[in-house]
Amino acid sequence: MYFFTYESDLPDEVGFAHFSPVHLVWLGGIALGIVLLSFYYAGRNRQEQQRLSRVLAWLMCGNIVVEYCILAVTGHLTAHHLPLQLCEMAPFLCLLFAYTRWDWVGQTLYSLCWAGALCALLFPNWNMYPQWNFMNLTGFLTHAGLLLFPLWQLLDGTLRPRMRAMWKPLVFLAAVVPPLYWLDKRWHTNYFFLLGDSPDSPLTVLYRLFGKGGYLPAYALLVLTIMVLEYLPWRKREVWVYHPEGET
Numbered sequence: 001m002y003f004f005t006y007e008s009d010l011p012d013e014v015g016f017a018h019f020s021p022v023h024l025v026w027l028g029g030i031a032l033g034i035v036l037l038s039f040y041y042a043g044r045n046r047q048e049q050q051r052l053s054r055v056l057a058w059l060m061c062g063n064i065v066v067e068y069c070i071l072a073v074t075g076h077l078t079a080h081h082l083p084l085q086l087c088e089m090a091p092f093l094c095l096l097f098a099y100t101r102w103d104w105v106g107q108t109l110y111s112l113c114w115a116g117a118l119c120a121l122l123f124p125n126w127n128m129y130p131q132w133n134f135m136n137l138t139g140f141l142t143h144a145g146l147l148l149f150p151l152w153q154l155l156d157g158t159l160r161p162r163m164r165a166m167w168k169p170l171v172f173l174a175a176v177v178p179p180l181y182w183l184d185k186r187w188h189t190n191y192f193f194l195l196g197d198s199p200d201s202p203l204t205v206l207y208r209l210f211g212k213g214g215y216l217p218a219y220a221l222l223v224l225t226i227m228v229l230e231y232l233p234w235r236k237r238e239v240w241v242y243h244p245e246g247e248t
Helices: 021-042 046-073 086-100 103-122 134-155 167-187 202-237
Strands: none
Touching (some): 021 134, 046 134, 086 103, 086 134, 167 202
């Protein structure tokens, strides 16, 4: 009934709360799906793994394109709905990595997009939508794909996180954050959550603790801390000699 209904046209109380039964079923199903698909992926040969990675990347990108087509057709595509959030850029980064194997893309997917996708699944900001709504389905499935894709690359050895490569995702942030902050100020948007938190998420705690003036420094410190924690388990493995094809 509400499959293509936009959030502003929905009646009250049709969504779901964080960690409600609906949310927990989604999380459990995604976890099970990732485990099963990863076992399947690990048993394929290298050529099949590459094909599967590309198919997954294309599916995620297609999902984003369909989402924006629906928003455009229903008259809801505005400056607030451009693919400028990290988790909406990430499918295209997955597609780029699937064909180029550029190391800076892989490190960015691992250290930034993976954590962002996990946080989005745990604290979804699309929970005003009912269970059987396209925006709800695409939100869960796309973010699940963003967890699965880097995991596949870790399994086949294409992606190898290295603490000494952490500067690459930091350069990515340095390149995209300033223009996005300028756009957020100009358009009154909140891409990358630079001007405020995502409701009922860990960023809400930061905003309440540090206020508007201290939010961005605290946010930056949180991101850096998460990145370091993600790289630490791989620290002793950096003795690997690794020269990814096409590394830049």
